[in-house]
Amino acid sequence: MGSASSAYRVIYLDVDGRSQKVVFSRFCSPCDIKELFCTATGLSRNTTISLLDSTGAMVSIDPTMPNNSERSPYKVVPITGGQLADKEELFQNVLTQVAEQFSRAFKINELKTEVTNRLAMLEKRVELEGMKVVEIEKCRSDIKKLREEMASRNNSSFLDDNKKLTPRRDVPSYPKYMLSQQTIDALRKPTFDVWLWESNELCIHDNYRNNPFHNFRHCFCVAQMMYSMIYLCNLQDKFTQVDILILVTAAVCHDLDHPGYNNTYQINARTELAVRYNDISPLENHHCAVAFQIFSQPDCNIFANFDPEAFKQIRQGTITLILATDMARHGEILDSFKQKVDNFDYTNEEHVTCLKMLLIKCCDISNEVRPMEVAEPWVDCLLEEYFMQSDREKAEGLPVAPFMDREKVTKPTAQIGFIKFVLIPMFETVMKLFPQIEEVMVQPLRESRDRYEELKQIDDAMNEVQKKKSENLTMGGKKK
Numbered sequence: 354m355g356s357a358s359s360a361y362r363v364i365y366l367d368v369d370g371r372s373q374k375v376v377f378s379r380f381c382s383p384c385d386i387k388e389l390f391c392t393a394t395g396l397s398r399n400t401t402i403s404l405l406d407s408t409g410a411m412v413s414i415d416p417t418m419p420n421n422s423e424r425s426p427y428k429v430v431p432i433t434g435g436q437l438a439d440k441e442e443l444f445q446n447v448l449t450q451v452a453e454q455f456s457r458a459f460k461i462n463e464l465k466t467e468v469t470n471r472l473a474m475l476e477k478r479v480e481l482e483g484m485k486v487v488e489i490e491k492c493r494s495d496i497k498k499l500r501e502e503m504a505s506r507n508n509s510s511f512l513d514d515n516k517k518l519t520p521r522r523d524v525p526s527y528p529k530y531m532l533s534q535q536t537i538d539a540l541r542k543p544t545f546d547v548w549l550w551e552s553n554e555l556c557i558h559d560n561y562r563n564n565p566f567h568n569f570r571h572c573f574c575v576a577q578m579m580y581s582m583i584y585l586c587n588l589q590d591k592f593t594q595v596d597i598l599i600l601v602t603a604a605v606c607h608d609l610d611h612p613g614y615n616n617t618y619q620i621n622a623r624t625e626l627a628v629r630y631n632d633i634s635p636l637e638n639h640h641c642a643v644a645f646q647i648f649s650q651p652d653c654n655i656f657a658n659f660d661p662e663a664f665k666q667i668r669q670g671t672i673t674l675i676l677a678t679d680m681a682r683h684g685e686i687l688d689s690f691k692q693k694v695d696n697f698d699y700t701n702e703e704h705v706t707c708l709k710m711l712l713i714k715c716c717d718i719s720n721e722v723r724p725m726e727v728a729e730p731w732v733d734c735l736l737e738e739y740f741m742q743s744d745r746e747k748a749e750g751l752p753v754a755p756f757m758d759r760e761k762v763t764k765p766t767a768q769i770g771f772i773k774f775v776l777i778p779m780f781e782t783v784m785k786l787f788p789q790i791e792e793v794m795v796q797p798l799r800e801s802r803d804r805y806e807e808l809k810q811i812d813d814a815m816n817e818v819q820k821k822k823s824e825n826l827t828m829g830g831k832k833k
Contacts, residue, residue: 361376361377361378361379362376362377362378362379362416362418362420363375363376363420364377364418364420364421364427365421365422365423365425365426365427366390366393366394366426366427366428366429367426367427367428367429368393368394368395368429372423372424372426373393373394373426374423375389375390375393377389377416378416379416379417380416380725380804380808381416382725382726382729382730383414383415383416383726384726386414386415386416386418387402387414390402390404390414390429391429393429394429396429396431400431401431401432402414402429402430402431402432403429403430403432404418404427404428404429404430405427405428405430406419406421406425406427406428407425407426412427415726416725560609560610560643560647561608561609561610561611562610562611562612562613564611564612564613564738565613565734565735565737565738565741566613566731566734566735566737566738567608567611567613567738568611571608571731572604572605572607572608574719574720574731575604575605575607575608575713575716575717575719576601576604576605576716578604578715578716578719578722579600579601579604579712579713579716580601582712582715582716582790583597583600583601585787585789585790585793586786586787586789586790588600591699592699592705595663595666595667595670596670596705596709598667599667599670599671599674599709600674600709600712600713602644602667602671603670603671603674603675603713604713604716606640606641606643606644606671606675607637607640607674607675607678607713607717608640608678609639609640609643609644609647610639610640610643611636611640612626612636613738613741613742614741614742614745615636615742616634616635616636616637616679616681617752617754618742618745618746618751619635619636620632620635621746621751621752622749622751626638626639634676634679634681634682636679637675637676637678637679638676640675641671641672641675641676644671644675645668670706670709673706673709673710674709674710674713675713677710677711677713677714678713678714678717683714683775683779686707686710686711686714687711687778687779687782689707690707690708690710690711690782691782693707694782694785694786695785697786708786711779711782711783712783714779715779715780715783718775718776719794720732721768721772721776721797721798721801722780722793722794722797722798723797724797725801725804728801732764732767732768733764736759736762736764736767739756739757739762740757740759742757743757743758743759744759763809763812764805764808765805765806765808765809765812766809768801768802768805769802769805769806769809772798772801772802772805773802776798777795777798777799777802780794780795780798781795
């Protein structure tokens with residue numbers, strides 16, 4: 354850990370032919386640094402910019418960017434709309450590929466599902482702001498054709514008494530996309546940056562609420578981290594395909610319809626959920642119930658082709674994993690796995706179930722595994738949700754947890770204990786079975802712990818200085 358002075362960076366910018374000195378903390382996010390550069394050069398804070406050195410080479414805008422001198426300042430160049438459009442088009446292409454991957458994995462090929470989903474997508478496009486008139490008219494035309502086609506098929510009989518139903522070959526289908534190797538590699542890594550993706554483009558997310566933290570973007574992060582762990586730990590060769598399906602399904606569904614207030618609030622406030630589930634993991638039980646309510650709908654039943662016995666196994670496995678995400682059971686699940694890990698047996702169903710429970714727990718609280726610029730915004734989102742709950746608890750006269758109280762908690766104090774006593778011990782236990790996660794998961798956690806401890810030291814030093822100033826002012830007032 355460095356000193357307080359080493360926590361700051363100095364960069365020189367070329368502003369209208371003169372050198373402008375810019376100072377910022379090395380713990381600033383790339384977004385904050387970009388806004389600072391925009392302000393220094395007289396640009397709007399929301400302007401998208403690139404940074405060029407004296408040779409014209411692009412420089413990454415982040416806390417680790419190379420030092421320069423007053424004689425060789427960096428030049429700030431605004432990025433034009435055309436360049437942004439190219440990036441947006443690239444993101445859109447990748448997003449459509451991910452959507453197709455989900456579609457292919459779950460075998461959504463029935464005529465009714467394809468036509469209905471296509472119709473809903475086109476109707477939504479018509480409603481979007483900023484669409485050109487030509488695009489709107491094209492959407493309306495496509496919708497009209499689809500409606501006419503569905504009406505004609507509903508009014509005609511596919512079956513005669515002496516004929517069998519044969520599949521139609523002229524059914525409209527989604528365009529087929531293949532994920533590029535670059536996209537696959539990105540999704541396999543814990544460093545994947547979910548903030549580059551718009552949540553309404555990732556896939557169906559209507560049953561996740563717009564909470565600061567427990568929202569669909571969190572769901573996608575957990576599912577992506579699960580995919581990453583499956584790949585890194587080579588679980589596809591150790592687990593059955595049904596086990597892999599259970600892991601991914603549980604990750605996608607684990608926080609469905611989360612209200613933004615945790616189990617403690619539900620129980621203390623005696624909410625409908627707490628009463629319904631007898632104060633036993635009310636939220637997790639609710640997530641399970643919502644998930645299988647969705648799967649019970651014909652258009653959403655991704656398990657329709659499984660026989661009843663296989664579906665029973667999938668349902669029970671998914672419920673077991675979602676219930677395991679209740680942090681009240683953290684110690685119980687971790688201790689159980691510790692007893693098995695030294696003699697782990699993949700043929701033992703109890704061992705495999707315990708491992709799956711620990712895997713979804715790791716993925717659920719894995720944000721600090723990711724790079725700082727990806728992880729830190731999640732801390733802000735979580736604290737915002739915590740503060741909303743504690744404010745409500747104070748207003749309703751309910752107990753308030755200190756780690757949720759905006760008057761008592763800071764970002765470093767919130768994270769240090771959680772990383773040291775929850776995250777690192779859990780991931781290090783998993784590392785005993787999968788040593789390959791140390792470099793990409795455990796080491797980033799240790800670095801995150803060190804960074805927050807250094808930030809706390811800086812905060813403590815500043816608070817001490819402020820305290821002494823206050824004491825001096827008080828003493829001066831008494832002497833007068």
